[in-house]
Amino acid sequence: xxxxxxxxxxxxxxxxxxxxxxxxxxxxxxxxxxxxxxxxxxxxxxxxxxxxxxxxxxxxxxxxxxxxxxxxxxxxxxxxxxxxxxxxxxxxxxxxxxxxxxxxxxxxxxxxxxxxxxxxxxxxxxxxxxxxxxxxxxxxxxxxxxxxxxxxxxxxxxxxxxxxxxxxxxxxxxxxxxxxxxxxxxxxxxxxxxxxxxxxxxxxxxxxxxxxxxxxxxxxxxxxxxxxxxxxxxxxxxxxxxxxxxxxxxxxxxxxxxxxxxxxxxxxxxxxxxxxxxxxxxxxxxxxxxxxxxxxxxxxxxxxxxxxxxxxxxxxxxxxxxxxxxxxxxxxxxxxxxxxxxxxxxxxxxxxxxxxxxxxxxxxxxxxxxxxxxxxxxxxxxxxxxxxxxxxxxxxxxxxxxxxxxxxxxxxxxxxxxxxxxxxxxxxxxxxxxxxxxxxxxxxxx
Amino acid sequence: xxxxxxxxxxxxxxxxxxxxxxxxxxxxxxxxxxxxxxxxxxxxxxxxxxxxxxxxxxxxxxxxxxxxxxxxxxxxxxxxxxxxxxxxxxxxxxxxxxxxxxxxxxxxxxxxxxxxxxxxxxxxxxxxxxxxxxxxxxxxxxxxxxxxxxxxxxxxxxxxxxxxxxxxxxxxxxxxxxxxxxxxxxxxxxxxxxxxxxxxxxxxxxxxxxxxxxxxxxxxxxxxxxxxxxxxxxxxxxxxxxxxxxxxxx
Ligand SMILES: Nc1ncnc2c1ncn2[C@@H]1O[C@H](COP(=O)(O)OP(=O)(O)OP(=O)(O)O)[C@@H](O)[C@H]1O
Ligand SMILES: [Mg+2]
Numbered sequence: 001x002x003x004x005x006x007x008x009x010x011x012x013x014x015x016x017x018x019x020x021x022x023x024x025x026x027x028x029x030x031x032x033x034x035x036x037x038x039x040x041x042x043x044x045x046x047x048x049x050x051x052x053x054x055x056x057x058x059x060x061x062x063x064x065x066x067x068x069x070x071x072x073x074x075x076x077x078x079x080x081x082x083x084x085x086x087x088x089x090x091x092x093x094x095x096x097x098x099x100x101x102x103x104x105x106x107x108x109x110x111x112x113x114x115x116x117x118x119x120x121x122x123x124x125x126x127x128x129x130x131x132x133x134x135x136x137x138x139x140x141x142x143x144x145x146x147x148x149x150x151x152x153x154x155x156x157x158x159x160x161x162x163x164x165x166x167x168x169x170x171x172x173x174x175x176x177x178x179x180x181x182x183x184x185x186x187x188x189x190x191x192x193x194x195x196x197x198x199x200x201x202x203x204x205x206x207x208x209x210x211x212x213x214x215x216x217x218x219x220x221x222x223x224x225x226x227x228x229x230x231x232x233x234x235x236x237x238x239x240x241x242x243x244x245x246x247x248x249x250x251x252x253x254x255x256x257x258x259x260x261x262x263x264x265x266x267x268x269x270x271x272x273x274x275x276x277x278x279x280x281x282x283x284x285x286x287x288x289x290x291x292x293x294x295x296x297x298x299x300x301x302x303x304x305x306x307x308x309x310x311x312x313x314x315x316x317x318x319x320x321x322x323x324x325x326x327x328x329x330x331x332x333x334x335x336x337x338x339x340x341x342x343x344x345x346x347x348x349x350x351x352x353x354x355x356x357x358x359x360x361x362x363x364x365x366x367x368x369x370x371x372x373x374x375x376x377x378x379x380x381x382x383x384x385x386x387x388x389x390x391x392x393x394x395x396x397x398x399x400x401x402x403x404x405x406x407x408x409x410x411x412x413x414x415x416x417x418x419x420x421x422x423x424x425x426x427x428x429x430x431x432x433x434x435x436x437x438x439x440x441x442x443x444x445x446x
Numbered sequence: 447x448x449x450x451x452x453x454x455x456x457x458x459x460x461x462x463x464x465x466x467x468x469x470x471x472x473x474x475x476x477x478x479x480x481x482x483x484x485x486x487x488x489x490x491x492x493x494x495x496x497x498x499x500x501x502x503x504x505x506x507x508x509x510x511x512x513x514x515x516x517x518x519x520x521x522x523x524x525x526x527x528x529x530x531x532x533x534x535x536x537x538x539x540x541x542x543x544x545x546x547x548x549x550x551x552x553x554x555x556x557x558x559x560x561x562x563x564x565x566x567x568x569x570x571x572x573x574x575x576x577x578x579x580x581x582x583x584x585x586x587x588x589x590x591x592x593x594x595x596x597x598x599x600x601x602x603x604x605x606x607x608x609x610x611x612x613x614x615x616x617x618x619x620x621x622x623x624x625x626x627x628x629x630x631x632x633x634x635x636x637x638x639x640x641x642x643x644x645x646x647x648x649x650x651x652x653x654x655x656x657x658x659x660x661x662x663x664x665x666x667x668x669x670x671x672x673x674x675x676x677x678x679x680x681x682x683x684x685x686x687x688x689x690x691x692x693x694x695x696x
Binding site: 385390395396398407 | 494495497517518519521522523527528530533535536537538539543548551555587588604
């Protein structure tokens with residue numbers, strides 16, 4: 001499996017670099033060497049033991065090293081599930097930043113930069129070089145290394161010191177191809193000191209072929225800055241979605257990350273939040289609704305590297321049919337990170353006896369003055385509550401729906417864009433009713 | 447209205463109801479008393495269709511329909527209501543959502559349009575006043591963190607909202623202080639009409655001082671072993687159940 005890509009890289013190294021953002025080339029060979037050493041992760045590797053990626057990686061995908069445009073105008077063709085959110089709107093088609101942006105994006109505050117990695121590294125090479133790879137470059141992870149070797153472009157966002165974005169930014173990733181296709185992209189998000197920004201990333205699939213996306217997103221959040229990262233996946237079940245989200249928080253920063261998998265094929269999200277200054281606050285959340293043979297694996301790490309930080313983690317899953325879920329909650333507290341407060345909760349409901357959930361808290365605490373708690377449950381819907389509701393005339397299916405919506409409600413509380421929260425409530429309800437794949441137009445399911 | 451004939455019911459293969467018969471007509475109030483574990487709550491569960499109980503014998507007819515053929519929600523929408531001995535907490539489901547769903551399902555069942563937002567709010571307000579229920583409670587999740595007495599009051603509130611034809615109150619008086627007892631009993635009396643019927647399951651005469659039963663039944667070991675007028679309740683209060691047990695075993 002790996003050999004094919006190793007050969008590909010060696011044969012096309014020049015072409016890959018020629019069409020890539022210059023800054024990304026600097027560490028490309030090094031990333032390739034790491035990939036050649038590590039290979040793709042298998043279930044033998046501790047951090048990947050719950051999810052078998054082999055069937056997804058074996059597919060013979062096309063790649064687009066030459067960066068040819070795909071014939072699509074997303075502004076015309078695409079209706080996202082989250083319309084009506086007043087946002088600065090951008091599209092990435094496969095791994096290419098779509099250039100025609102909305103007129104309203106001209107209203108971005110002065111100094112804010114949103115563009116492709118390629119453009120950013122041409123216009124602001126120093127800025128990009130200061131941050132690119134600072135988190136991902138150290139990871140001993142086959143997927144991240146692969147991304148470092150093959151990703152040529154991505155989404156770039158820079159919010160300078162003291163600037164607050166008046167609206168959320170929405171980035172829509174669309175997978176569009178007539179043949180089985182792989183996309184690699186590397187996003188870089190820089191929120192400087194005391195700045196404030198919210199980003200909503202939506203992942204979609206447009207065509208009925210097999211897709212694989214391997215995306216790495218590095219986020220740097222400066223002192224006293226506030227950042228929200230919402231990620232919503234609504235893709236079809238021939239999609240393999242591999243995401244690595246790395247967040248570096250400086251002192252007194254405040255971050256919410258909320259990763260929501262509404263509909264998918266095979267998904268692996270690696271989320272790592274490093275608290276690298278005192279008094280950071282972070283909320284790491286997510287939800288999964290899966291059925292049929294969907295697979296979702298959220299691997300999370302919260303690293304308390306400095307004292308007096310506060311982290312809250314909440315992940316919830318509802319799994320039906322033969323779907324598979326996995327959650328790992330790694331919580332690391334450095335020796336000197338005294339007065340850490342860290343809380344973690346993972347709750348799961350299995351609607352069908354064939355659905356499977358694996359959950360694993362992984363606590364590595366080296367400081368002594370800390371408040372930490374964690375809890376994980378796997379259960380069914382409460383039969384007594386169901387009967388109670390039915391005895392009031394509410395039919396079985398409606399009663400189940402009320403319970404499932406209630407179960408997910410607290411994850412949605414961790415959305416600080418109210419219009420998005422309302423919209424998500426509706427999408428979650430639709431999904432739980434089994435209506436989402438039929439009505440939203442962008443999901444093609446078998 | 448409700449005709450139960452020779453009812454046998456099991457849970458986990460264990461027979462709890464062992465040939466119970468009971469007839470209730472509209473306009474009547476029946477009290478069911480009996481020692482702990484005799485099957486009173488089981489009877490309510492079987493009438494409302496709790497899936498854990500299996501009916502092995504006998505029939506239950508409600509206004510001419512075979513109740514045992516209906517799902518719990520259909521029985522509710524036919525007009526049967528149970529005030530639970532142990533009301534269930536449902537975290538995350540708000541009282542408002544819960545009641546609106548219940549009301550609208552009932553209306554759907556009757557081919558009526560969904561209730562408007564203003565009518566619903568008016569109905570909630572009216573019924574809250576009837577049972578002197580605090581708005582703090584209706585603004586919360588169903589029964590979540592309610593005290594024992596508040597849960598019981600909430601049952602009567604729901605009953606007032608749904609206006610059932612047959613209401614079964616399973617120890618609704620247990621855990622109520624004197625004031626709450628009076629409020630609950632008043633609520634029940636105000637909702638009483640010649641068209642509906644009430645079954646009161648209780649251990650205590652004190653509730654029956656407020657809600658006067660037309661009939662009092664003793665349920666013992668899965669059967670109704672004695673029936674009488676309201677004076678039977680006074681006699682049970684004075685003498686306990688031993689004499690009944692002796693009568694049955696003789
Ligand atoms: N889920 C169950 N599994 C096994 N046995 C049960 C179950 N539920 C009830 N029983 C048994 O059925 C019998 C009747 O119980 P039930 O709750 O109907 O009594 P009750 O008359 O309502 O008593 P109380 O006055 O204490 O409320 C008891 O012996 C009880 O232990
Ligand atoms: Mg009982």
